[in-house]
Amino acid sequence: MRIGVPKEIKKNEYRVALTPRGVEQFVRSGHDVFIEKNAGKGSGYFDEAYKEAGAIITDAADVYEKAEMIYKVKEILPPEYAYMKENLIIFTYLHSNGNQEMTDVLLNSKVVAISYEDIEDEDGMFPLLKPMSELAGKGGFIAALNFSQSIHSGNGLMLTRVHGVKTPTVAIIGAGRSGLGAAELASAMGNRVVILDIDMDKLEEAKFKLPLNVELLHSSRSNLVETLKEADVMINCILWNKNAKGHLIYRNDLKLMKPGSLIVDVSCDEKGAIETSRPTSHEKPVYEEEGIQHYVVDNIPAAFSRTATQSLCNITLPYALKIANNGVKKALSENEYFRKGLCFYKGKLTLKETAMKFSLEYTDPKDALGIISEDLK
CATH class of the missing domain: 3.40.50.720 (NAD(P)-binding Rossmann-like Domain)
Known part of the structure; x- marks a missing residue:
């Protein structure tokens, strides 16, 4: 899979989704990683370190054009709307129930979007929220x-x-x-x-x-x-x-x-x-x-960007690798707790809280993914 890591454009956001060590893990698994120029600078990770780890350094437009999965930190902001395209996988903190404009864009563009903050574990906790x-x-x-x-x-x-x-x-x-x-x-x-x-x-x-x-x-x-x-x-x-x-x-x-x-x-x-x-x-x-x-x-953790980036990458990378190694449908179908993070799937809204907030049609993630009971046995 081709993984794209853009530079965060939210004001005063200095974190980046992926460290050079994380790049190495993707590359060892046979994936290509495209990093936007200076994406890690705010966290003290420079382009040369990413190159040495096996990443390709390019501009934002190229990252979004080539990537099958966008791996980032913050929600999709208006300057990024034009990059949204059908079947593109977005893996980030989304907070879709706080932004109807972004919600409409992600629905209309038919992306697949998974939010860190909604993924659960077997205890009903939110593991990707813990470090932040x-x-x-x-x-x-x-x-x-x-x-x-x-x-x-x-x-x-x-x-x-x-x-x-x-x-x-x-x-x-x-x-x-x-x-x-x-x-x-x-x-x-x-x-x-x-x-x-x-x-x-x-x-x-x-x-x-x-x-x-x-x-x-x-x-x-x-x-x-x-x-x-x-x-x-x-x-x-x-x-x-x-x-x-x-x-x-x-x-x-x-x-x-x-x-x-x-x-x-x-x-x-x-x-x-x-x-x-x-x-x-x-x-x-x-x-x-x-x-x-x-x-x-x-975004308090952005003030401690290097620590925050390391902590965030440690906890999100295993999930990102599951998507890259297995494909998004299989990764989500096999793990009901991971699937709870699915917010948007090819034009369908699959997060109930966002649907209720904006009075939009809700689709159960299992129905969106086409999961039948035999698949879960």
Whole structure:
């Protein structure tokens, strides 16, 4: 198979889908790899390293023209729409339920598109989100360290324990990978850390991973309200159901918080768990609502691009190789958990959440792929 790796064009996105070591694995398996010039530069991987690994360096148009599968990091953006063509395989983070224009383009062009974030494992978890979730959580706390500083219009608190002054409180919503990542750094700096989650099993697991300066609370409304009053930083790390009505933290709730305190919305769903959230960029990361600073950068891991690229390639490459080695239909037909990531298949919308969001016709992935019961025995 011919694999194409374009340079990411999203603003402030420095990651690349494939490392030179990953190229070597494709080449050893008999595949051709086309890398756009300077695609890896932002992560410290230069064209010469890709050439040595066996890749062909070319321009964007040539990458898309020659590739049977496009392997990338972020969603398809308007300048890339013209490259979409029938039967082209797209493997990336898509977030199709947040972008109807892109959804329409991918449907009309009859591509096959698989989203990292929707692939599951046998435990119902999302393995391709895990490494970026951890980085996003840790990066979210690092952002809090930065934007709490007075020179960045913060409240002037150093988020660490200092003798003689009150220890800051860092509150974290969600005890998943992002939440634990943020809590690991915040607690190591000596802060009073509070984690809220509705899943008692996750809280019990966190108990054995984190130190004693971390308080673990059931995420009831009363506990959330009390935590909002105490928090110097509130970090949101939960994925919000896009079909849910209402929010977890409402605009009026911000009046409960200390003036000048900071919300870091790692999940950054616009008007999602936090009503006042709207995605920002690394260039202009912070805005103020109701006297509360908001940091809502939607690609936090891009700031740590080399680490993020290595982590992302480690987890996505085995899936990409399955597609390349077996063909997309066989790879998805043989693995029901991998198949959950199928969003678009040759003009059919196969992700239920996106179909519901935009009131579009939904096709079950098994029907789209033509899988019959005998195939699954």
